[in-house]
Amino acid sequence: MPAPAATAPTRKEAPAAPGPASGIRFDGVRVTYGRRGEHTVLDSLDLTVAPGEVLALLGPSGSGKTTALRTVAGFVQPAAGRVLIGDRDVTGLPPHRRGIGMVVQQYALFPHMKVAENVAFGLRARRTPRAEIPGRVAEALEMTGMAAYAGRHPRELSGGQQQRVALARALAIRPGVLLLDEPLSALDAQLRSGMLAELARLHRELPDVSILYVTHDQIEALTLADRIAVLDRARLQDCGTPQELYRRPRTEFTASFVGTANLLPVTVRADRGGVDFAGRQLTVPVGDGLAGGAAATLCLRPHLVGLGERPHDGGPGNTLRGTITEVQWRGATHRLYVSVDGHRVLADVPERRRTPAPGEDIALHFAPEDAVLIPAGLTEDGAHHA
Amino acid sequence: MLVPSKSARRAVHLLFFALFVPVFALPLLVIVAASFATGWSGALPSGATLAHYRDIAHGDALDALLTSVLTALAASLTALTAGTWAALAAEKRTRRTRRIIDALFLLPVAVPSVVVGLSLLVAFSRPPLLLNGTPQIVILAHTVLVTAFAYQSVTAALTRLDPAYEQCAAGLGARPVHVLWRVKLPLLLPSLTAAAGLCFALSMGELSATMMIYPPDWLPLPVQIFAATDRGSLFTGAALAVALMATTLLVLLGLSRLRTKASYR
Amino acid sequence: MPRTESGAAGTGTGAAGTEMVAARTESAAARTGTGAAVTAAPPVRAAASPRTRFGTRSRRTGAAALWTLPPIAALGLVFLYPLALVVWQSFTPEDGGHSTAPYTAVFAQASFRAALTNTVLLAAGATVGALLLGLALSLVIAFVPFPGGKVLSRFIDLFLAFPSFLITLALLFLYGTVGMANGLWTDVTGAAHGPLDFLHTPWGVLLAEVTYFTPFVMRPLLAAFSQVDTGQLEAAASLGARPWRIVRTVILPEALPSLAAGGALVLVLGLNEFGIVLFTGAKDVVTLPMLVYTKALLDGDYTGACVVAVVNVALSVALYALYRTAMSRTGGSPARRTGGADRAGA
Numbered sequence: 001m002p003a004p005a006a007t008a009p010t011r012k013e014a015p016a017a018p019g020p021a022s023g024i025r026f027d028g029v030r031v032t033y034g035r036r037g038e039h040t041v042l043d044s045l046d047l048t049v050a051p052g053e054v055l056a057l058l059g060p061s062g063s064g065k066t067t068a069l070r071t072v073a074g075f076v077q078p079a080a081g082r083v084l085i086g087d088r089d090v091t092g093l094p095p096h097r098r099g100i101g102m103v104v105q106q107y108a109l110f111p112h113m114k115v116a117e118n119v120a121f122g123l124r125a126r127r128t129p130r131a132e133i134p135g136r137v138a139e140a141l142e143m144t145g146m147a148a149y150a151g152r153h154p155r156e157l158s159g160g161q162q163q164r165v166a167l168a169r170a171l172a173i174r175p176g177v178l179l180l181d182e183p184l185s186a187l188d189a190q191l192r193s194g195m196l197a198e199l200a201r202l203h204r205e206l207p208d209v210s211i212l213y214v215t216h217d218q219i220e221a222l223t224l225a226d227r228i229a230v231l232d233r234a235r236l237q238d239c240g241t242p243q244e245l246y247r248r249p250r251t252e253f254t255a256s257f258v259g260t261a262n263l264l265p266v267t268v269r270a271d272r273g274g275v276d277f278a279g280r281q282l283t284v285p286v287g288d289g290l291a292g293g294a295a296a297t298l299c300l301r302p303h304l305v306g307l308g309e310r311p312h313d314g315g316p317g318n319t320l321r322g323t324i325t326e327v328q329w330r331g332a333t334h335r336l337y338v339s340v341d342g343h344r345v346l347a348d349v350p351e352r353r354r355t356p357a358p359g360e361d362i363a364l365h366f367a368p369e370d371a372v373l374i375p376a377g378l379t380e381d382g383a384h385h386a
Numbered sequence: 387m388l389v390p391s392k393s394a395r396r397a398v399h400l401l402f403f404a405l406f407v408p409v410f411a412l413p414l415l416v417i418v419a420a421s422f423a424t425g426w427s428g429a430l431p432s433g434a435t436l437a438h439y440r441d442i443a444h445g446d447a448l449d450a451l452l453t454s455v456l457t458a459l460a461a462s463l464t465a466l467t468a469g470t471w472a473a474l475a476a477e478k479r480t481r482r483t484r485r486i487i488d489a490l491f492l493l494p495v496a497v498p499s500v501v502v503g504l505s506l507l508v509a510f511s512r513p514p515l516l517l518n519g520t521p522q523i524v525i526l527a528h529t530v531l532v533t534a535f536a537y538q539s540v541t542a543a544l545t546r547l548d549p550a551y552e553q554c555a556a557g558l559g560a561r562p563v564h565v566l567w568r569v570k571l572p573l574l575l576p577s578l579t580a581a582a583g584l585c586f587a588l589s590m591g592e593l594s595a596t597m598m599i600y601p602p603d604w605l606p607l608p609v610q611i612f613a614a615t616d617r618g619s620l621f622t623g624a625a626l627a628v629a630l631m632a633t634t635l636l637v638l639l640g641l642s643r644l645r646t647k648a649s650y651r
Numbered sequence: 652m653p654r655t656e657s658g659a660a661g662t663g664t665g666a667a668g669t670e671m672v673a674a675r676t677e678s679a680a681a682r683t684g685t686g687a688a689v690t691a692a693p694p695v696r697a698a699a700s701p702r703t704r705f706g707t708r709s710r711r712t713g714a715a716a717l718w719t720l721p722p723i724a725a726l727g728l729v730f731l732y733p734l735a736l737v738v739w740q741s742f743t744p745e746d747g748g749h750s751t752a753p754y755t756a757v758f759a760q761a762s763f764r765a766a767l768t769n770t771v772l773l774a775a776g777a778t779v780g781a782l783l784l785g786l787a788l789s790l791v792i793a794f795v796p797f798p799g800g801k802v803l804s805r806f807i808d809l810f811l812a813f814p815s816f817l818i819t820l821a822l823l824f825l826y827g828t829v830g831m832a833n834g835l836w837t838d839v840t841g842a843a844h845g846p847l848d849f850l851h852t853p854w855g856v857l858l859a860e861v862t863y864f865t866p867f868v869m870r871p872l873l874a875a876f877s878q879v880d881t882g883q884l885e886a887a888a889s890l891g892a893r894p895w896r897i898v899r900t901v902i903l904p905e906a907l908p909s910l911a912a913g914g915a916l917v918l919v920l921g922l923n924e925f926g927i928v929l930f931t932g933a934k935d936v937v938t939l940p941m942l943v944y945t946k947a948l949l950d951g952d953y954t955g956a957c958v959v960a961v962v963n964v965a966l967s968v969a970l971y972a973l974y975r976t977a978m979s980r981t982g983g984s985p986a987r988r989t990g991g992a993d994r995a996g997a
Contacts, residue, residue: 075553095556096565102557108550112572112648121568122558173558388794388884388894395795402791405784409862410807413821416831420824429835431824472722478715489975490723494730496971498923500940501960504947505733508740508957530730591814594925597944608814608926615930620823627817634812 022086022176023210024049024072029081031067037079042067043234044081051176054203054211056225058257061216063231069179069214074098085177096125101170101209105182107162109154115141115165116150122173140172141165143202160191167202180213184220196223218258222246230254246301252374255299262300262345266373268292275373278341282318284371295376302335304370305347307356309363317365320345324360338364414631420624438625447610447626451633454590454607457521461528462536462585466578468529469536474566477544491537494530503527503598521604527595532585539584543577575648583641590634734964741957757958762937767962770938773856774921780861781917782910785868790898792869793876794884804873810866816926818859819850826850826858851933859927864920868913875909876902908978915974922967939963 024047031042042064049055057065070076071083074095082091090098101122109118119137128136141147144164154162163183170178183199184192200223203211215221221228222242230238230245230253238245238254249255252263266275266282270292274283277298290296309319322340333348336356347364349356356362389395420426424433442448469491476487494502506527510517517523551573555565571578593608600609607630614623744752757763788807792800810818826832826847833845849855879902887897903910925940937945939959947956 073553073557075556095553096559096561098557099559100557102554104550104554106548106550108548108554110551110555110569110573112575121555121560125555125558125560125564125568169554169558179557388790388888388897390888398791398795399797402788402795402797405788406803408825409784409865410810412825412831413818413862414809416824417817417821426824426829426831427834428838429831468722468725472719472726475715475719475722479719483719487719487723490726490731492971492975493968496919496923496964496968497734498925498940498943498960498963498967500923500925500943501734501737501964502730504943504956504960505737506729507947508736508953509733526729533726587812591817593814593816593929594923594940597925597929598948608816611820612816612929615820615823616932620820623820624824627820631813631817635809638812 022088023051023053024055024177024212025082025084026068026071027082027084029068029071029078029083031064031071031076032079040234042071042078045236047229047236047239049177049210049212051210052207053226054213054224056213056215056221056228057231058215058218058221058228059231059237060257062233064234065214065216065231066181068231069181069212072098072177072212073100073102073179099173099175100177100179101173101175102179103163103166103170103181103183105185107154107166107186109162109165109169111154113154114150115146115152115154115157118154118165119150119169119172122169126173136172136174140168143171143205144168145198159187160195163187163195164198171202171206176209178209178211180211182215183213185215185217192220196220199224222258228258230257232257248372249299249374252297252299255297255372255374260302260346262298262302262305263374264298264300264343264345265376266296266298268294268296268373274368278343280320282371283316283368284318284373285368287373289375290373297374297376299372299374300345300366300370302346303333303348305345305349305364305366307347307349307362307364309365311365311367317367318371320364320366321361322364324356324358324362326358327356329355336362338362340364417624417627417631420621421628422625423621425621438622439629441622442625442629446605447607447629450605450607450610450626451629453521453604454630455633457525457528457604457606458586458589460525461532461589462582464525464529465533465536465585466582469533469538469581470540470574470578473537473540473544474570476541488541492534494534495538499531499592499594500598502530503595506530506595507599518599519601521601523599524596524601524604524606527599528589528592531592531595532588535584535588536581539577539581540574543574543581547573572648576645579641579645579648583638586637586641587634590630590637737957737960737964740954741961743954745954753954753958757955763942763959766937766939766942766959769853769936770922770940770963771966773853773860773938774918774924776857777860777864777921777924778914778918780857781864781868782914784861785865785872785913786910788865789869789872789876790902793873793879794898794902804869807866807869810863811870814926815859815863815924816930818863819855819927819930822850822855822859822862826855851931851936853936855933856928856931856936859931860921860924863927864917867917867920868910871909871913872906875906879905912974912978915970915978919967919971919974922963922970939966 026045026047029042029045030040032038032040045064045068047055047068057068059065067076071078072085072090074090074093074097078091082089084090085098085100109115110121113121116137119140120133123133123136137150138147141150144167146161146164146168149157149161149165154165157165163186166183180199184195187195196219203209203224213221213224225242227239227241228245229236230251232253238250240248240250242258245254245258249258249261255261255263264277266277268275268286268290269281272286272290272292274281274286275296275298276282282298284298305320306317309317311317320338320340322338322345324336325339325344326337328335328337329351330348331351333350334352334355336347336349338345338347345364389398419431421438422434422436423431424435424437425431442451472487472491476484479487506523507518509515510523510526517526547570551569552565555569556562560568591608592606593612596606596609597612600606607626611623611626611630614620614626741753742749742751744750791797792804824830827850828845828848830845830847832847836842836845836847849858883901884897887901892900923940924938925944928936928938928941929944940963942959943956943963946952946959
């Protein structure tokens with residue numbers, strides 16, 4: 001969709017960073033491809049990234065999260081809707097006029113330029129006064145801890161170092177908006193957690209930069225994001241703070257994608273004081289949206305399921321009985337796979353002297369307030385049971 | 387790994403060399419050997435001599451070599467420019483347009499070189515574009531013939547180029563020209579030198595179209611080689627052929643050096 | 652992550668001609684998806700086509716069209732326009748007017764019909780020969796490796812850097828009336844003449860063409876073979892398949908598109924080959940390109956030359972179009988082919 005005249009690009013060369021505080025807004029953004037636009041890769045996305053906020057776009061591959069990021073960068077043109085950076089409609093602007101910083105999965109450092117030249121690239125491209133460039137480059141490299149490598153070529157750096165240079169290159173232009181497209185996925189696990197801490201520190205140092213962080217890794221999203229937007233099959237499924245999504249998932253998809261979840265099919269009791277599950281009654285808080293008799297999914301985190309019939313403190317609890325089918329030792333915890341009337345229930349229990357063995361009949365309990373009811377039918381199918 | 391038994395492997399290798407040596411190794415060897423000889427009536431050439439090379443150093447052959455090199459340089463540079471330009475322009479178009487451009491630029495591969503020569507003769511033998519009888523028509527013919535290969539190499543290199551480079555550069559605020567000049571062309575440099583080498587080699591050895599159009603004062607080396615063998619001076623021809631191969635290889639090696647430097651910068 | 656710039660040919664440190672040669676047979680390799688870079692590219696690449704398709708097209712189409720014009724205009728002036736003139740001239744008899752008379756005249760000539768037959772037979776023969784030889788040599792280099800095999804394959808690439816007529820010249824020294832083979836014979840037997848005298852026959856041309864065109868088949872084949880998963884071969888061998896069976900069921904299906912590409916290319920090049928025939932210098936081996944040359948330059952019959960040229964171009968271009976279509980078909984589904992090979996290997 002062409003930009004309205006009012007926001008048409010001025011002929012000025014690449015814009016100065018669009019103000020210290022500029023968020024991102026998706027306004028009904030729809031992306032399709034195919035000759036007649038028959039494939040929808042992003043469906044009517046409405047989403048706002050507040051100035052200075054880190055928003056993680058979380059979803060499996062093919063969910064449209066990268067497409068969403070690319071509409072902000074300008075590499076993908078929406079079939080409908082608008083993308084705003086700050087107050088500026090950038091929908092029709094070519095990428096080089098948008099004033100964004102971007103880091104992609106493979107870093108895409110220019111192999112024919114040294115580290116310092118890579119970092120200076122954006123500044124040169126935007127005609128930053130020559131005298132300013134060395135200072136800005138040094139500043140960006142300092143910020144990412146790569147000052148010592150200014151004279152190296154990218155191929156002489158490790159993956160983590162290349163990652164830092166890519167960040168420095170994006171930050172050197174002092175963008176109001178930083179787009180990170182799976183920036184850590186090419187790193188091994190150990191480097192990744194180090195880089196996560198580093199990113200968090202960078203964000204504290206640059207509190208005005210809005211960050212859109214695309215990832216399929218829930219740990220990254222939970223660690224780094226102020227808010228998480230969960231995408232699946234081209235649609236926004238859920239959006240909220242990590243705590244909200246983890247503790248009160250609104251859809252089965254969110255429940256299973258953010259953390260591990262037991263998802264049990266239940267029916268709300270007529271008195272709305274609890275639910276029926278496989279012929280037994282469970283006491284759980286029933287939200288306003290659920291009428292008596294309604295089908296729902298009970299979401300229960302494995303680490304909130306305890307061994308035994310009752311909690312040790314003697315508080316209220318629900319009991320489930322079943323047979324252990326499998327035990328996985330995970331160091332500090334055991335993960336028990338328990339078959340409760342044919343339904344699989346996972347329980348993460350602390351390590352104990354006597355390891356429960358497969359075949360044993362055991363009792364499990366959970367507190368009513370630890371369970372969340374998700375109305376059935378919020379996702380097209382229930383194929384996401386963990 | 388396919389043939390585990392040692393003796394069977396040896397048999398296969400023996401068969402391989404029985405095919406390979408006479409078909410591929412010997413031809414180049416005998417040309418080199420013949421270029422130092424005056425006769426070949428036995429199993430091996432006879433009458434070792436450097437006379438053919440001395441003749442090259444003094445006579446028309448040197449002119450021919452120079453003519454060939456100049457033609458090849460001019461043709462390959464023009465072709466590289468045109469081919470790169472077309473490939474870059476085609477990349478930005480829709481798939482269908484790209485197909486048409488592809489077909490147009492690859493057409494010279496399918497058209498016989500002799501016909502390319504004939505067509506230039508037919509088209510440029512009359513004013514306003516009277517090129518017949520000038521060196522330019524030879525260069526033009528070579529350019530037409532090798533542009534397809536330049537276009538093809540650059541197109542292939544472009545499809546291999548990770549779009550992330552271009553996009554990152556644009557994201558950082560670089561205008562398309564800046565992206566082209568500072569990012570794309572440098573990244574394509576190795577492929578461009580390869581394409582240049584290919585064009586140069588093809589032009590150096592071009593005979594078919596050249597035979598149709600060469601003017602008497604612009605005799606490329608292949609024409610000279612043909613003239614020599616046609617009048618029966620096979621050994622002179624061999625020496626000229628060695629000169630042709632050596633020059634081509636030298637230029638290719640030089641370009642390869644350049645390319646190594648470019649890709650390791 | 653920066654990717655190595657060169658394609659199947661490697662890092663560009665090798666023999667001078669190698670990468671260049673890769674470029675020359677690139678169409679075959681790249682379009683069939685057998686070039687290493689094509690299939691080995693990280694998944695990022697896979698998303699590229701929809702991405703570019705919905706790039707900010709509307710704004711930039713105008714500028715892009717403008718940039719496309721100059722090279723096309725140049726091509727039109729120096730290639731398409733002259734070619735059109737050739738066609739025009741072929742319908743313009745010497746005595747004025749425009750008619751198909753020149754075609755009737757040329758088609759009636761025995762020399763033309765002989766040239767047409769010669770050309771087609773030689774091209775077909777060269778294609779078959781080059782395919783067989785190229786397949787055999789490539790199979791050995793790729794799957795029955797020996798020290799120096801890589802160097803040899805690069806050496807074969809050198810042929811692509813050299814003009815075709817050198818082969819004929821070399822064959823003169825090898826199998827000519829004076830030459831190595833006959834010389835060897837006379838040395839050994841004491842006979843006055845050697846037994847070999849085929850260079851001035853179509854067989855001489857055929858031998859030269861097979862030699863010269865085989866590398867065109869080998870380059871894409873070797874690229875395709877390098878993509879064959881050795882795990883599949885080992886799996887097939889462990890299941891008791893004999894080598895020839897493995898070649899037939901695992902390797903060939905994978906390499907078929909490259910084989911077809913190489914074959915089609917050789918067929919077109921064979922139809923157009925001129926240098927080899929010219930250097931052979933035999934009166935009775937006349938092909939279409941040769942006929943164009945003799946008619947135009949020796950007989951001064953431009954109209955006749957144009958007629959032959961049109962026939963030759965029609966043949967080659969039709970074949971080339973067929974080849975390109977076939978390539979774009981097979982090139983579109985490398986995944987499917989791998990799937991097929993997986994089944995064959997299981």
